[in-house]
Amino acid sequence: MAYSKAPITFNGSSNQILIPFGYIRKADIYVGIGEEEPYSPIYNGTELTWLSTNIAVVPGAVLPNGTKGLVYRSTQMIETATLQPSNYDHAALNNALLRQLYLVQEALDHPQGPKGDPGSDGDDGLPGTNGTNGSRWTRGTTAPSNGSGNIGDFYLRTTNGDVYEKTGVSTWTVVTNIVGPAGSGSGDMVKSVYDTDNDGKVNSAVAADSVPWSGVSGKPSTFTPSAHTHPTSEVTGLDAALAAKASTASVAAKADTTYVDAGLATKADDAATTAALAGKAPNAKAVPTGGTTGQVLKKNSNVDNDVGWGSSASGGWQFIEDVVLGADAARITSTVSLSGYKAFRVTLIHALPATNTQKLVQQVSTDNGSTFVNSFNNGSTVGLDSTPSDNSTNAGLITSGGVSNNATTGGVSGTIEYRQINPGTSRLRFHGMLHNHGDGINVLYVESASAYAALTNIAFKFESGNVKAGARFILEGIV
Structure with missing residues (x-):
């Protein structure tokens, strides 16, 4: 199933074509003539004659009956409006969300990617039958x-x-004998032959007792001494040298600190040093302590070295993080705190349940991910496909139908934007558009009924079971 392209066949009577999918600008529509790529010629939507929003006419002479072609959409990566907390434009927001959805659809319509990694080994087979007994x-x-x-x-x-x-x-039949023929030798070597002096050693061993040092093979070239001690008398000249040295009593007598104390008396003490340094300029290269993740150094005044930590300048969307599940997990969630962001948005790509068909649930955390609750379970209302529902029985659900765990369906993809001007004192709002490949498009509009605590994390899970590995979660924010 394609979301952004469709084959066409001309009937020979006119060059009229049908555009069977949505688009933001006519300039995003293209018509290629031919059986397959590369198409030639290719017409842009600005060159077509438009009879209605989904019917147009290709320029030039009427093409012969049966001529093949392809109509397709290529959405441009541009912003139609800059979204600021003080400039909340619903039309611009919808176009921005549609653009994100169309880009996801066009990515899904690309040719199949390279073959994935081999799957895990299958179960062991049943034991085979016993073989025939071998010889014993x-x-x-x-x-x-x-x-x-x-x-x-x-x-x-x-x-x-x-x-x-x-x-x-x-x-039983004799088949061979393993005893060899008798040897040709005779006699035995007795002690009188190998120990002629009867000293209990083989004659050759006696000779080894008197081998000269030069005749010993395999000996080391150096010998590392082991730890040991010697009395002073065994060291030549040591006792005489020590007798000429000063005695312990003589050394103690010379340890008079009079002159040392007098010299120190003229030096500044710690209190005087501290007073002398008071009011002096700090090291110009010093970086102030403190600060939190994401803050930057800012000038507090025009005075040199007067700097401190602060939030970055407000403006457009800033990238926060990109999370891809490497294995099945209970939820896919942000790991960077959302504290300090007045607005943020999540782009969810290919979210599937690990087992069975489940509805998608949105969760939030206000304690840096220690605990998660289904979103807006504090009595607020949730708009799903423009139909509010009681949050006490449908808390956090953001797809109207179940999402299949079949990887070929693509799961859920789309973008949701969240805004909270004054966390803890103002309501939290979010708009979004999700495409459930097994259920269609879900348009979301939510506003909490009362002030909502500042969020630190946003997450998505399914009603039961895990989120399948491969789901992707891209987070952006506005300070």
Whole structure:
């Protein structure tokens, strides 16, 4: 299903075409002639003759019957109005929201992307049937009994080296012998030969006891000494050298601090130093302490070094963060605090439930994400498709129908804008437009019934179960 393009076939009687989808400007509409890309020629909507909002005529001679083409939309990435808290223009807001929706639809109509990562391994198969028993070896000092073993088994008679194979139900057959022929040598090496002096050592070992140092192989080139001590008498000249040194009593007598104390008496104490430094200019390169995330250094006055932390200048939309779920999660939420923003907007892309078909629920937090509640569950009213509903039974729901967990449907995509001029003392409002690929477009208009506490986080979840991995959440704000 395409949201921003449609094939056309000319009938040979006129060049009239139908534009079956919405658009913001006629300049966003294009008509290409041909079977497939690249189309030629291509006409812009400003070159067409418009008979109505969705019927136009391609210029030039009437094309032959059966000529193929494509009509498609390419929405321009421009703002039709600058939205400020003091300039709340509903028409400009709707155009801005439509532009965001159309851009999402056109992105969905692009060709299929590259193949994804392989899926997880499947379940293990059922165990196979048992195989045929293999041969088994046994041994003993006598011949095997006819009733022992199974056909194909082997038996070793250890007393003579005979090897038997079970060739019948009650038959063992000798198939080989593992004892080799007798050797040609004779005799034995006795002690009188290898220890001629009867000292309990092999003659060669006695020779090893007197090997010269040069004959030892594999010895290290250096030897690291281990920790040890020596008396002073073992160090040549040490006792005589120490006797010529001053005694401990002599050293103590010279430790007179009279002159040191007199010198220190002329120096400034801590109090005098502090008084002398009072009123002096601080280090010009110092950065003031304090401040919070997102604040900037600002001049407090025209005096040098008079700087402090403050909010950035107010203006257009500022990017805050881009969140993409790497795994299924209970909700997709902002992680940066919304404190200090008078307005913010969320663009939600491809939000699907992990299991079953669920309706989408909006949640808010006023304690930096420690707890979340379904939005406007304090008695306010929620406008869904221009029909208010009682929040006590429908708290936080922002899709009128269920969202399928089938990835091919695309889930929910769209943009919602929120405004709160004075958090804690004014009502909170939001407008939005969401496209549920299984249910259609949901237009939202919400205003809380009374003052609403300052929000710190905004989140989206489904009625039950998790949000599927891959959902994307782009957050922007106005200070």
